[in-house]
Amino acid sequence: MSYLIVGLGNIGEEYHQTRHNIGFEVVDALVKKYEGAFRTERYGSIATIRIKGKTLVCLLPSTYMNLSGKAVKYWMDKEKIRLSDILVVVDDLALPLCKLRLRSGGSHAGHNGLKSMEAELSTAQYPRLRFGIGNDFPKGKQVDFVLGKWKSKEWNVIQQTLPHSIHAIEQFVLAGIEQAMNFVNKQPD
Numbered sequence: 792m793s794y795l796i797v798g799l800g801n802i803g804e805e806y807h808q809t810r811h812n813i814g815f816e817v818v819d820a821l822v823k824k825y826e827g828a829f830r831t832e833r834y835g836s837i838a839t840i841r842i843k844g845k846t847l848v849c850l851l852p853s854t855y856m857n858l859s860g861k862a863v864k865y866w867m868d869k870e871k872i873r874l875s876d877i878l879v880v881v882d883d884l885a886l887p888l889c890k891l892r893l894r895s896g897g898s899h900a901g902h903n904g905l906k907s908m909e910a911e912l913s914t915a916q917y918p919r920l921r922f923g924i925g926n927d928f929p930k931g932k933q934v935d936f937v938l939g940k941w942k943s944k945e946w947n948v949i950q951q952t953l954p955h956s957i958h959a960i961e962q963f964v965l966a967g968i969e970q971a972m973n974f975v976n977k978q979p980d
Contacts, residue, residue: 793846793870794964795877796821797863799904802853808946810924811856811937814880814904816949817922817956818849824957834862845964848872859904860911867912874912878963879919880956881905884937886923888945889952891959893920893975895968918968920959920975922952 798818806812822829825840827849835852848870852862867877875895881904886892896916899905909915928936941949955978962971 793848793872793876795863795866795870795872796847796849796960797859797877797879798849798851799856799859799879799881800851801855802851806938808940809938810941811882813882813922813924813949815851817880817920817953817960818851820953821847821957821960822849834865837866842961842964847964856904856907858907860907860909863908864911874914874917875968877917878960879905879908879917880960881919881921882924882937883921884924884926884933886921886925888923888925889948890923891920891952891956891975891978892923893959893963893968893972894918895972918963920956920963922956 796818798814800806800812800815822838822840825842827838827840829836829838829851834854835850838849840847840849848866850862850866852859854862863877863879881902883892885900895918898915899909908917959971959975962974
């Protein structure tokens with residue numbers, strides 16, 4: 792059985808360690824844990840890892856956030872992965888810093904990467920792991936905040952949260968979406 796694990800973000804050094812790229816950070820940490828390596832392929836960087844007999848195709852789209860759905864659709868079709876077996880890791884302004892939420896579907900809530908996914912997949916019903924980036928920005932400065940680099944104290948907290956994110960992905964793959972949601976969504980704030 793194969794899964795497609797997608798980290799949403801933007802390519803390029805100027806976006807490295809920005810809030811909008813937390814999906815890239817999580818999936819990169821997962822691949823490193825299982826000693827995988829990314830290779831450049833069509834529409835993104837791909838790494839294939841195995842967890843207890845399950846194959847995970849890990850994707851960091853090179854299409855930029857606003858066209859993420861194009862890369863996801865391509866790799867779902869190429870690898871013949873069912874919609875229920877993809878997991879998209881995405882930043883979320885509505886959640887406090889480092890708070891995780893796992894959902895089997897839902898609204899794009901204005902997130903351009905999720906809008907692109909919904910348009911390409913013709914549905915909003917696909918699993919996603921939302922990673923809270925907080926919303927500590929002045930009115931009208933949302934774009935600057937989302938595309939801004941982490942503050943050093945935030946980055947330290949992110950590093951401590953990455954293992955929890957990886958565990959959430961492992962739960963999704965090994966135990967299924969329902970048990971994984973019970974595990975992830977009941978974690979204290």
